[in-house]
Amino acid sequence: MSSPRITALHARAVRAPFNRPPVSASGAIEAAALVLIDLETDAGLTGRCYLFAFSEAMLKATVTCLEGLAPLVVGQAVEPFALDRSLRQRFRLLDCHGILGQALAGLDMAAWDIHAQAANLPLALMLGADARPIPAYNSCGLWVQAPDTLADEATALLDDGRFQALKMRIGRADFNADLAAVRAVRERLDDSVLLMSDFNQSLTVNEALARGRALEDEGLYWIEEPVRHDDFDGCARISTALSTPVQIGENLRSAAEMQQAIAAHAASFYMPDVQRIGGVSGWMKAATLAEVHSLDLSSHLFPEISVHLLAASPTCHWLEYVDWANPILAEPLVIENGHALIPARPGNGITWDEAAIARYALG
Numbered sequence: 001m002s003s004p005r006i007t008a009l010h011a012r013a014v015r016a017p018f019n020r021p022p023v024s025a026s027g028a029i030e031a032a033a034l035v036l037i038d039l040e041t042d043a044g045l046t047g048r049c050y051l052f053a054f055s056e057a058m059l060k061a062t063v064t065c066l067e068g069l070a071p072l073v074v075g076q077a078v079e080p081f082a083l084d085r086s087l088r089q090r091f092r093l094l095d096c097h098g099i100l101g102q103a104l105a106g107l108d109m110a111a112w113d114i115h116a117q118a119a120n121l122p123l124a125l126m127l128g129a130d131a132r133p134i135p136a137y138n139s140c141g142l143w144v145q146a147p148d149t150l151a152d153e154a155t156a157l158l159d160d161g162r163f164q165a166l167k168m169r170i171g172r173a174d175f176n177a178d179l180a181a182v183r184a185v186r187e188r189l190d191d192s193v194l195l196m197s198d199f200n201q202s203l204t205v206n207e208a209l210a211r212g213r214a215l216e217d218e219g220l221y222w223i224e225e226p227v228r229h230d231d232f233d234g235c236a237r238i239s240t241a242l243s244t245p246v247q248i249g250e251n252l253r254s255a256a257e258m259q260q261a262i263a264a265h266a267a268s269f270y271m272p273d274v275q276r277i278g279g280v281s282g283w284m285k286a287a288t289l290a291e292v293h294s295l296d297l298s299s300h301l302f303p304e305i306s307v308h309l310l311a312a313s314p315t316c317h318w319l320e321y322v323d324w325a326n327p328i329l330a331e332p333l334v335i336e337n338g339h340a341l342i343p344a345r346p347g348n349g350i351t352w353d354e355a356a357i358a359r360y361a362l363g
Contacts, residue, residue, distance in 0.1 A: 025171025108279025
């Protein structure tokens with residue numbers, strides 16, 4: 001049977017509200033700046049996904065970039081690996097990163113959604129996995145805020161889906177405030193609950209070494225992105241010096257970059273971001289690298305698609321759960337007993353709430 005062919009590409013910008021607005025050491029984000037992608041075909045199938053632009057200022061540029069790609073994909077067969085390879089070869093002399101890279105990843109995600117729908121299978125099964133529940137941690141709160149507010153919020157976050165793992169952000173200017181925050185949360189949690197931490201690239205290597213050593217006995221499951229994301233040598237120094245595992249990977253832009261990080265022994269754990277690593281196609285390459293090097297693989301954001309990708313990853317570790325797209329989804333991802341459930345719907349399972357989109361849409 002021939003593959004469906006693309007007939008149209010549509011991109012829309014929305015500004016969705018956060019339940020708990022993010023405030024990290026890198027700054028605050030007031031709303032979820034999302035670009036919704038609909039890739040239509042001659043078979044009546046539509047591939048859907050969204051991109052996270054981080055800033056409302058980037059929404060128009062992201063939509064414009066996708067609209068510019070439309071003439072290149074209309075008429076093409078939905079054969080995801082071949083389509084992604086063709087587009088990246090076309091732009092090789094430019095730079096397939098930044099907004100263009102995110103747009104190409106979005107097209108790839110939407111193409112894989114169509115590919116799985118055409119087979120009448122959930123994406124995870126299309127990738128050869130089973131539909132098992134994936135362990136998830138709640139990453140929707142515990143931002144850089146007053147330490148005395150965090151313990152109660154930790155309890156609420158655990159109860160919202162019966163989670164057994166949480167992530168908090170640290171990296172305050174005053175390390176004593178960080179220490180107080182970690183202790184306030186850790187003391188509230190049962191010993192069986194895991195507590196991840198994220199510095200959001202806020203430290204120098206020497207600061208990270210000093211703070212990391214001071215946090216060694218505070219019960220943290222991992223320390224994430226302590227320094228600039230591309231400082232693999234610095235990450236390696238920190239990872240070697242600390243007994244607490246170091247987690248990186250959300251800013252890796254390709255499997256080639258991931259290989260460089262692995263070669264530098266930059267971290268114990270890796271967590272690619274499907275939007276940055278190159279969509280589903282890029283993720284599968286990263287998952288192969290993780291398997292070859294026996295490295296635990298977690299996800300960054302995009303839980304609706306990441307749940308399928310982790311199911312197909314041999315070294316599946318943790319899904320980062322955020323509810324940031326829930327306001328515009330008709331059927332948000334379901335969490336039960338601290339696990340994300342893979343939807344039984346064909347494709348990636350993303351469906352839009354058009355009434356909500358109309359409320360949050362930007363011109």
